Amino acid sequence: MNDAINGFPLDAPAHSSLLPAAAPRESTSRMIAEALRAAIVDGTLEPGAPLRQDAIARHFSVSAIPVREALRQLESEGWAKAAVNKGATVAPLSAQEAREIYEIRSALESLAIGLAIPNHTAATLSESAGLCRAAEREADPSLYVARNVAFHTSLYAPAARPQLEEMIGALHRRGERYLRLKFGLPLHKGESDKEHAAILDAVERQDIPTAQALVAAHLLGTGDLLFRFLTERAEAEAALAKQARPRGRRARTTTGSD
Template sequence: MSEATDGFPLDAPARGPLLPAAAPRESTSRVIAEALRAAIVDGTLAPGAPLRQDAIARHFSVSAIPVREALRQIESEGWVRAAVHKGVTVAPLSADEAREIYEIRSALESLAIGLAIPNHSAATLREAANLCRAAEGEPDPSLYVARNAAFHMSLYAPAGRPQLADMIGMLHRRGERYLRLKFGLPAYKGESDNEHTALLDAVQRRDIAMAQSLVVAHLLGTGELLHRFLTERAQAEAALANQPKPRGRRPRTTTGS
C-alpha cells in the first residue's frame, strides 16, 4: 500500500483472516505488533498517525489486552510514542536516530563478522552469496528490506552469539523504515549493492580485517547519508512552511453611471 492513513482503522480491507483461530494471547499480541510494524515500515501508517486501541482491537477482532501489549512492545522498540492525554502515535522520522542506529550497528556488526568468518563453511558462504544476489536484484522496497537484513545476518550467523544476533536484529528492525528511503536515492542503491558484493568477497577470502573495515564503512556511510537526507528534507519543509502566503486579489469595485 502506498498511501498513508491517519491511523486505524486502515482503509484497505484485510486479506483473509487476520489471526489464527484461538491464538494464545502472547501470540496474538505478537501478530498485532508485527502488523503495526509492517504498516509503519511500508508507509501505510504515516509519522504522527494516531493508534487508537479500540480501533485496533476492532480491526483484529480481539480484546484490548493484546493490543496494549503490542503497543507497549513497539513503543519499547521506538516505533511509536505515548503521551499523556494524547494517546499513542507513530514516531516521527529522525535524522539523529537514523545516524545513531547505523553507528551502533557498525560496532556490533564489525564484532559479529570478525567472530563469524573463522566458522563459515562452504554451505554458509553459498547461502550468503544467494542472499546477496537476491537483495541486489530486488526492486520492491518491502522485500528489499527483508532480503538486505537476511544477507547481513547470514554473514554473522556462524559467530554463534545469539545475544549479539538479537541486538543486531533489533537494530535492523528499528532501521527498516529509514532503509526504505534509499529507494528515493537510486544512485545510492547501486552503490550499496556494490559494497555488499565487496563485503561478501572479503568474507569468502576470510580476510577479517578487510571485512570489518568494509562493514563499518558501509554502515557509517549509510547513516550519514540518511542523516543528511532527512536534515535537508526537514529544512526544506520548514522553509516552505515559513513562506508568506500570497495575498488574494481584492475584488474590483465598480460604480454605476
Template sequence: MSDTTTDLLPLDTPARAPLLRAAAPRESTSRVIADALREAIIDGTLAPGAPLRQDAIARHFSVSAIPVREALRLLETEGWAKVAVHKGATVAPLSADEAREIYEIRSALESLAIGLAIPKHTAATLRECAALGRAAEREADPSLYVARNAAFHMSLYAPAARPQLEDLIRVLHRRGERYLRLKFGLPSYKGESDDEHTELLDAVRRRDVPAAQALVVAHLLGTGELLHRFLTERAQAEAALASQPKPRGRPPRATTGS
C-alpha cells in the same frame, strides 16, 4: 504517504489473517497486534505521525481495549509509537539522529560478528552468501530488497554461532528498515551498496578479518551519515516551507449595475 491513519489499514474491514482466537492469552494477543502494527509502519501503510486509534484497532482485531493498550505500550518502548496523555498514540516520526545511531550500533555489532564468523566459513556457507548477494543485487522492489539485504548480511555472520549477537543485529535491522527504504530515493545508492557488498564478500572469501571489519564499518557508518543528512535537509526544507506566509486571496472584484 499522505492522510494515512489506522482507519485506512483498513481496520474496519476483515483482516486477511484469521481473527484472533477468543481463548488466546492476553499477552500473545497484544503481541500479535503489535507485530501487525509494526509491519504496517515498516512498509509505509502507517505513515509517521499517523494516529493509532485504540477503538479502530480493537474493532479490526475483534478484541477489547486492554490488549490494544498493551500493544501500543510495547511499540512505544521499541520506539515505533509515541503515546501522549489525553492525546492518544501516533506513529513515531522519522528521526535523523535515530537513523544515524542505529547504523552506528550496527557497525560495532556487525564488525564483531563478521570477525567471529570468518574463521568458521566453509565453501558451502560462502556459496550461500554469494547467492544471497546476487539476489539482493537483482532486486528492484524496495520491500523485497530490504529483506534480501538483511539476509545477505546475516549470512555473513551466521557461522559465528552467536545467537544473542544475531538477535541484537536483527532487532536493529528491523528498527532501520523504514530508514533503509529512504535510500532507494537517493541517487546511485543501489549501485554503490551492491559494489560494497561485493567488496565485503571478497574480503570474507580471503579470510581477511581486518579488511572485512573495516568494510562493514564503513558501509554501515556511511549509510547512517547519508540518512542523517537526508532527513536533516528534508526537515529543514519542510520547516522553511511551513514558515512562508500563505498567499492572500484576491479581493472580490467590484460589480456595477447595468
C-alpha cells in the same frame, strides 16, 4: 478498515478469522505489532499517523489488551510514540536516530563478522551469496528490507553469539523504515549493492580486517547518507511552512476587511 489509522493495509473484513481461535495473548499482541510495523515500513502508516486502540482492536477482532501490549512493544522499539491524553502515533523519522542506529550497528557488526569468518563453510557462503544477489535484484522496498536483513544476518550467524545476534536484530528492526528511504535514492542503493558484494568477497577470502573495515564503512556511510537526507528534508519542510504562514495571515486580514 476504519480510517482512524489512515487506511491500515489489511483488507480482510472486520469479522474475518485473522487469528487462531485460541491464540495466546502474547502471540496475538506479537502478530498485531508485526502487522503495524510492516505498515510503517512500507509507508502506509506515515509518521504522525494515529494508532487508535479501538480501531485496531476492531480490525483484528480482539480486545484492547493485546493491542495495548502491541503498542507498548512498538513504543519500546521506537516505532510508536505515546502522549498523555493523545494516544499513540507513528513515531517521526529522526535524522539523529538514523545516524546513531548505524553507528552502533557498525561497531557490533564489525565484531560479529570477525567472529563469524573462521566458522563459515561452503554451505553458509553459498547461502550468503544467494541472499546478496537477491537483495541486489529486489525492486520492492519492503522486500528489499527483508533481503538486506537476511544477507547481513547470514554473514554473522556462524559467529554463534546469540546475545550479539539479538542486539543486532533489534537495531535492524529499529532501522527498517530508514533503510526504505534508500529507494528514493536509487544511485545510493546501487552503491550499497556493490558494497555488499565487496564484503562478501572479503568473507569468502577469510580476510577479517578487510571485512570488518568494509562493514563499518558501509554502515557508517549509510547512516551519514540518511542523516543528510532527513536533515535536508526537514529544513525544506520548515522553509515551506515558514513561507505559508505569512500568506495565511494576509489572507485572514484581507477577509476581515471585506
